[in-house]
Amino acid sequence: MRIFISADMEGATGVCHRDHLMAGGQDYEKARHWLTSDVNASIEGALSAGASEFLVADGHGTMRNILLDELPTYARLLTGPAQPRQRPLCQLGALAPDSFEAAFLIGYHARAGTPGGLLAHTWVGMLVHEIRLNGRPASEAWLNAAILGHYGIPVLMASGADDFCRQAREDFGPDLELAEVKKTLGPTAVVTLSLEEAQGVIRDAAARAIEKGGRPLVIEPPIEIEVDFHRDEMRAMAAEVGGEPVDRRGLRYTGGDVIDAVEQAWRGLAHATREDSIWMK
Numbered sequence: 001m002r003i004f005i006s007a008d009m010e011g012a013t014g015v016c017h018r019d020h021l022m023a024g025g026q027d028y029e030k031a032r033h034w035l036t037s038d039v040n041a042s043i044e045g046a047l048s049a050g051a052s053e054f055l056v057a058d059g060h061g062t063m064r065n066i067l068l069d070e071l072p073t074y075a076r077l078l079t080g081p082a083q084p085r086q087r088p089l090c091q092l093g094a095l096a097p098d099s100f101e102a103a104f105l106i107g108y109h110a111r112a113g114t115p116g117g118l119l120a121h122t123w124v125g126m127l128v129h130e131i132r133l134n135g136r137p138a139s140e141a142w143l144n145a146a147i148l149g150h151y152g153i154p155v156l157m158a159s160g161a162d163d164f165c166r167q168a169r170e171d172f173g174p175d176l177e178l179a180e181v182k183k184t185l186g187p188t189a190v191v192t193l194s195l196e197e198a199q200g201v202i203r204d205a206a207a208r209a210i211e212k213g214g215r216p217l218v219i220e221p222p223i224e225i226e227v228d229f230h231r232d233e234m235r236a237m238a239a240e241v242g243g244e245p246v247d248r249r250g251l252r253y254t255g256g257d258v259i260d261a262v263e264q265a266w267r268g269l270a271h272a273t274r275e276d277s278i279w280m281k
C-alpha cells in the first residue's frame with residue numbers, strides 16, 4: 001500500500017510562531033525536526049497497519065523544510081519551491097490516477113479568516129482573504145483533498161492543532177482520523193504536546209486510518225474556485241495571467257475539473273507575488 005504524505009508546518013508539534021516557519025527565524029531549525037518527527041510518526045503508524053511505500057511532499061513555504069537525514073530509508077521526499085512551472089498544484093505533485101492508495105495531511109492549519117486560528121491562512125497569507133471551492137470556503141486541507149480525490153486517493157488522516165481539527169471534522173465528517181498535537185490559545189500561542197506524546201497520538205491515528213480506509217473526496221464539475229484578495233491591486237496583479245474578476249476583490253477560475261481550476265488559481269497567486277518573495281526562490 002502506497003501512502004502520499006502532504007506535510008505543512010504550521011500544525012506541526014511545537015510550532016506556534018512565524019519564527020518557526022522561515023529560515024533565519026528563532027528555532028526554525030528545531031521546528032524542522034519537530035515537523036519531521038510528526039511525519040515519521042505517521043509513517044510508523046501506517047507501516048504497523050500494513051502500508052509499505054511513502055512519498056512525503058514538503059508543502060510549506062520554501063518547501064524545503066523536512067530533514068532528509070531523519071526520514072526512514074523507504075520514504076521518498078518531494079521537495080523544492082512551488083513555482084507553477086514545476087509544482088502547478090502548489091503543495092502537491094507527482095500524482096497520477098492509481099499512484100497512491102491513501103493520503104495523510106500532517107502539520108496542517110485552519111483556513112484564512114478562522115477567528116483566533118493558529119497561523120491561519122490559505123495558500124498565501126499576505127494575499128488571500130478567502131478561497132472558495134464551488135461556493136464553499138476552502139482550507140488547504142479541503143483543496144488538497146479535492147485534488148487527491150480527483151486521482152482517486154482518499155485522505156484518511158490529518159494532524160494539527162485543535163482549531164484545525166475542529167474545522168476538518170466539520171469539513172470532512174466523522175470518518176477522517178485526526179491527531180490533535182496542540183491546543184490553540186490564539187494566532188501565535190499554543191499548549192503543545194511533547195514530541196514523544198505527539199508521536200504516539202499521530203502513530204495511533206495513522207494506524208487506525210489505514211485499518212479503517214475511506215473514500216476519496218470527489219467534487220463534481222463544473223469546478224469554480226473563487227479567490228478573494230486582501231486588496232484590489234493584488235487582484236489586479238493576479239488577473240494579468242487569468243481569472244474572471246468578480247465583486248470587489250475576487251477572481252473566479254472555472255475549470256473542466258479540479259486540477260484545471262487549481263492550476264489556474266495557483267498560477268494567478270504565484271504571479272501576484274511577483275515571484276520575488278523569498279519562499280519562491
Ligand SMILES: [Zn+2]
Pocket residue numbers: 008009010059060061
Ligand atoms: Zn505552511
